Amino acid sequence: MRHTLDVDRANSGESLELETLIDALVAYHRGAASHDAEAQDAGQPLTLTMTAELAEIREALWDEGERERLDQLGDWLKQDLTRLMPILEARAARRTPSWALGHSASRLCHDGRPLLVNAIGRDLEVPGAELADDPASDLAALLVGLEGRETPELTRLALDRYLRHSGDYEISRLLSLFGTCHALTAARRALRRCLDEKLGLEQPALLAESMAECRRYLELAERIAEFRFPPLIIAVGVSGSGKSRFTRELVTGLGAIRVSSEAERQRLVQADDSSAHPQGDFAPGVVGIFSEAATMATYRRLASCAGYLLDAGVPACVDATCLTRAQRDLLRQQAEARGLPCLLVNFEADDATLRRRIEKRAGRQGVAVEESLAVLAQQQQRFEPFGDEERLHLVHLDTTAGNAGELLADLVNEHVRLSG
Structure with missing residues (x-):
């Protein structure tokens, strides 16, 4: 019921908090696909926007060095669009008009202050904005808008929540392409303020401020396009070991995106709804959410989702x-096949702590404590010790330590540094 109410609030045009906005975006992208758009060329909206933005920015830049950097960025965009075209074409049935078109009066707010107009900060006046496009365009617009407001924690939380709720981890592979284009749009908006006749050369301070904002967004576009070597972190541990709690801190602290076995296993229940897992990693007709077949399908899905993120540099x-x-x-x-660093983190706690945490969780969720404790006992029995090869990537984390969160961040950073 809460999810439905959130969508209704978004439709009303009022101010939205980030979680409400993400829930509304997920629901819209899942249910509003425009099948008429399948006949449209996959890259048409992006090509129209990209071409217009690059031309206008280049004409306004005076420095030849800046023009050369912009040309390099344009070359990268064209090459990346060609590289990702098969993915865009395969996702044709998911194309939809931008969420912002129907919610132009909405605003994204945080801590009582407005952050973005039409809630995702999308420019609806650029060529191609009215065409149906991949949901990645809306999501990238939101992420660029948040990054431009210098709110990196909100940017990371937005991406983590969208992927977890939508199950569309493949979308991450398209975000650098769309994000770079949206950053160019923000740079062009700043330039237009520079060229506004009312600004003119009589207000050099405002002119300098607008040019600085333009350059800031051009630098953001370059950072988004930059090739990265992301790590894979595998959180290992039985129920109550603290995995979910401490991996949430990796989202805001390090920009890692979580892939949860609980969320993906639950998505098995919706196996007849192709929108819930558009990549088709689940075999239809899997019986029993905790059966061996369901568990195998869940881990295949976890591996697939992690692969999408790593391919995206996330x-x-x-x-x-x-x-x-x-x-x-x-x-x-998934990491080793891509030559990327991998870290196994074994989340540990003593038996008394595990029992206490599970009893507390069972009470909060209204489930039988005895059943939850029986699941813990089964997990402890089934756990297979780490092999010699695994120990090369393994660290242990005592989640009862007062500074466990800081230790985890340090362990990840150190491992990535040594693997780099």
Whole structure:
């Protein structure tokens, strides 16, 4: 019911908090696909926008060095569009008009202050903005808008929540392409203020401020386009070990995006709804959410989602019990096949702490404590010790320590540094 109310609020044009906005975006992108757009060329909206923005910015730049950097960025955009065209074409059924077109009066607010207009900060006046496009364009507009407001924690939380709720991890592979284009749009808007006749050369301070903002967004476009070598973090541990709690801190602190076995296993229940997992990693007709078949399908899905994130240059954190070596190997291979660093983090706590946490969680969720404790006992019995090869990537984290969150961040940073 809360999700429905959130969508209704978004439609009303009022101020939205980030979680409400993300829930509304997910619902809209899942249910509003424009099948008429399948006949449209996959890259047409992006090409129209990109061409117009590059031409206008280049004409307004006076410095030849800046023009050369812009030309390089334009070359990268064209090459990346060609590289990603098969993905855009395969996702044709998901194209939809921008969420912002129907919510132009909405605003994204945080701590009582407005951050973005039409809630996702999308410019609706650029060529191609009225055409149906991949949901990645809306999501990238929001992320660029948040990054431009210098709110990196909100940017990371937005991406993490969108992917977790939509299940569309493949979209991450398109975000650098669309994000770079939206950053160019923001740079062009700043330039237009520079060229406004009312500003003129009589207000050099405002002129300098607008040019500085333009350059800031051009630098953001370059950072988005930059090739990165992200790590894969595999969170291992039984129920109550603290995986979910501490991996949430990796989102805001390090920009890692979580892939949760709980969320993806639950998505098995919706296996007849192709929009819930558009990549088709689940075999139809899987019986029993905790059956061996369901568990195998879940870990295949976790590996696939982690692979999408790594291909996108995004640090991935898989949150799962990972009781068997085969499960851990399946995940670890996603990083090793790409030549990327991988870290296995074994989340640990003494039996009394595990029981206390599980009893507290069971009371909060209204489930039988005895059943939850029985699940813990089964997990402890089934856990397979780490092998010699796994220990090369393994660290242990005592989640009862007062500084466990800081220790985890330090362990990840140190491992990435040594692997770089």
